[in-house]
Amino acid sequence: MSELWLIKAQQYLLQNKGTVSLKKLERFTGYSERHIERTFENHIGLSPKRYNTIIRLHHFLGLMKNTTKNTTMTSLSYEAGYTDQSHLIKDFKNIIGLTPGQYLTTKNKLAVNFIELH
CATH class of the missing domain: 1.10.10.60 (Homeodomain-like)
Structure with missing residues (x-):
């Protein structure tokens, strides 16, 4: 399953040079902190913070x-x-x-x- 929002979240983090808080990422994606963390771990192999x-x-x-x-x-x-x-x-x-x-x-x-x- 393709996670288009994850690609956009990655681009957002890159554009902001890694200075995005998890709260800002929640607001940007519309997803909960836990959902973001799970998706990053499953698709990228890293937590969003790392x-x-x-x-x-x-x-x-x-x-x-x-x-x-x-x-x-x-x-x-x-x-x-x-x-x-x-x-x-x-x-x-x-x-x-x-x-x-x-x-x-x-x-x-x-x-x-x-x-x-x-």
């Missing part, structure tokens, strides 16, 4: 890649939608396995940008 976090980190990686050396990690974390740098570092380490600083100094990057953002 999916959202991956999108946000992907956006952050793009910002890191296209920034000057004078830009601080704090300003990049704000630009990526984090309220502070510690939340970014926690998510980054949880998903990628390294801190952003460790990631920058790694020659063979462990995280591959796999979501194309337009």
